[in-house]
Amino acid sequence: MTTQTLNAAILGASGYTGAETIRLLAHHANVRIGPITAHAQAGRSLGDLFPHLHPFAERNLVKAEDVNWDGVDVAFGCLPHGTSEEVLGKLPDHVTVIDLSADFRFRDPRTYAVHYGRTHTHPDKTRSAIYGLTEFAREALANRPPIIACPGCYPTASLLAIKPLLEAGIVLPIDIIIDAKSGVSGAGRGLKEGNLFCEAAEGIHAYSVGQHRHAPEIEQELSLASGASVLVNFTPHLVPMTRGELVTCHLKLAHGAEVGDVRKVLSQRYAEEPFVKVAKAGACPDTRWVRGTNLCLLAVFADRIPGRVIVVAVIDNLVKGSGGQAIQNMNSAFDLPESEALTMEPLFP
Template sequence: MGESIRIGVLGASGYTGADMVRLAARHPRIEIAALTANTHAGKQMAEVFPHLGVLDLPTLQNWEEVDWGTVDAIVCGLPHGTTQDITKQILAAHPRTRIIDMSADFRLRNTSVYASAYGQDHRAPEIQPEAVYGLSEHYRAEIAGARLVACPGCYPTAVLTALLPIVAAGIVDATDLIIDAKSGVSGAGRGLKQNTLFCEAGEGLSPYSIGTHRHAPEIEQEITRAAGEAVTVNFTPHLVPMSRGELVTCYVKLTNGASPADVREALRRRYAEEPFVHVLPEGGVPATQAVRGSNHVMVGVFPDRIPGRAIVIGALDNLVKGSAGQALQNLNLAFGIEETEGLMQLALFP
C-alpha cells in the first residue's frame, strides 16, 4: 500500500479544516499528525466538533508549537490574509514540505489584483510565482510537481468546471458571461457574522457582495487564459439557508453556429474520463442534494428562450469538491496516489 503520508491541518476548527479531517481520517495512506486552531489550542477535536469524537486525533495546538519538519504535507484551512506569512516561514524552514492551501492567499497570480480584491498587500510575493492553481481536472500535471498548490474557491470551482471547456472550444462568447451563483451558509465560514445568524439567513434568499465579490477576479483570471483575451464576468452570489451546497447558473451567448447540444457535447468530451465531473444527458438537472457530502460535480446544459443563447448549470458541495475534497484530490496528485483515493463517497441523500 505504500508508506503513510503524515499531514498537518492548519485551521482545523473551521468548516473546511474539519471536513479535511473527516475525509483524511479514512484515507488509507494518510496519517493526521498535527492539527492547529489557535483559538482552541489545548482542546481535543471532539470538543470543537463532536461528530469527529470517534476518531483518535492529535490535540489542537497553536501553529507555532508544531514541529513542521515531522510532516510531509500541510493542508491549510485558514482565512485569507493569514496564510501567506505562515506559508513563507514553513517553506523557508522545510523546503521539501508540500502545502495544499484552501485559502485565497495564493490563487491570484497577480499580486496587485490580490491587493485590490482583498484590501491588503500580498505578503509573500516571492513565492507566489510557484503556486499552482489547484483546479484538479485542468492543472493535473502541474499539481503533481508543485510544492505549493492554491486550491480554487468554491464558486470558481463550480463556474470554471462548467465554462472553461466551452470557452476554450470557442463556442461561447467569453465577453458575455452572466453567472448567478448560490451557496449554503457554511461558505461564509464558522466565525460569528450577523448575516449568517439563523434569524438573518433562515427562511429567505439574499444576494451579497453584488458586483464586488472576491471570487470574480479568480474566475476572470482562468477564463482569460482559456479565451486568450481579457474577460470580465457578470457574477452575483446569493446566500441560501442550507448548511452546504452550491449551484451556479451560467448564461452564455453561443458563437460560430454552435447549439446547446454542441455545448453539452464539448463538456461531455472534455470530462468523459473524469471520475468526479458528470455531464448530464439532455434534460438532466443538476441539484445540490444530488452531490451533498461528495466530491462529485454535476453539469447540465439547456437552451435559453433567447435564440443564440444557452444555460449551463453546475452543482457541487462547497465544502467537499469546493474545498476540502479538492484539496485531498490535489494531495493525492502531489504524492502520486490514485486520484480518487479517499474520495469515492456517494452523495448523502435525502
C-alpha cells in the first residue's frame, strides 16, 4: 500500500455532497484537502457557507477555472449534473476524477441524453468511465481509471440489495418493485419550496413516481447483472428526516428458491465486505443505525405471498450514497486501506 499524501480538490463545495466529502476527508491519513471551488459563492470562505467545518472555516472558495491543477492528484466532483461533465471532462490527465454527479454513470450517452435532457459533451469519457459501486468495481478501480462515476444514492442501496440476487439467479428479473424512502438532504441545498422545513416536516409524499432518473441507472446495472433487459418500478418518497435512505425491494423468487436462500446469497456475497452487512433474521434495519457512516445494512423478509421475498437496504445517502463511497473508491483506486476515514460509528441517538 502507498504511504503517499494525496492532494485532493473539491469541486462544488457549496452543496451538501461537497461539504460531506470535506467532513469525511478531514481526518484522512493520506489526504490533504487542496483547492475548494464554488461558482456563485467564489470569494467567500468555506466557514461562511458551512460553519460546522471548523478546521476549514478560513479556506477561500475559488472558481474551478482558477485552480492550478499542478500537484492535484484527485478531484471530487460535487457539481450539478451538466456542469459536472463540462468541468471534469477538461481536467488534465494526471488528475483522477471521482464524480458524485450523474454525468458519467451511463455507459451509453444516449441514455443520459434521454433522461437528463442534454447531449453529453464527452461521450467517450462516459463510455469508459467506471461505475463505482465499490463492492462490484474493485477490479476496475485497481487500475486507477481516469473517471470514476459514483452511483446515485438510491441506486447504491438498490443495487447492493438486488444485484447479487440477479447474478445468482435466485430472484427473477421481472416485476422488480423498489419502494424507496429518502431524507430531505437527498434533494440538496437548493432553495425549493418543497424543501422548506414547514413543507417537509410532519408529512410524507411520493414524488417523481415512474419518472425518477435513478430508475434508468438502476435498470442499466441490473440489466448487466441479469443479462436481460430489466425494467423496474421505482417509487421514491420524501421522509421528514435529514439523512437516511431505505429501499424496500419486493421481488419474485426464482422457481424453487426460498427466503433462506436469499439471505444466504447476500451473506456470502458480502461476508468479507467492511461496509455491507446482512442483519439477522427478524431484525429491521433502521437508517439511524448507519447515520453518518458508510455502512449499508440489508435484511431479508418472507412475503405473505408465496414465491416472493422482500429485501430492505438502509444507507446514509450522504455517505455510502455519496461522499463516503467516493472516498471508498479513491481508497480503492489509490491502493489505500479501503476503510481509511470511513470507520466512524453511527451518530445515535
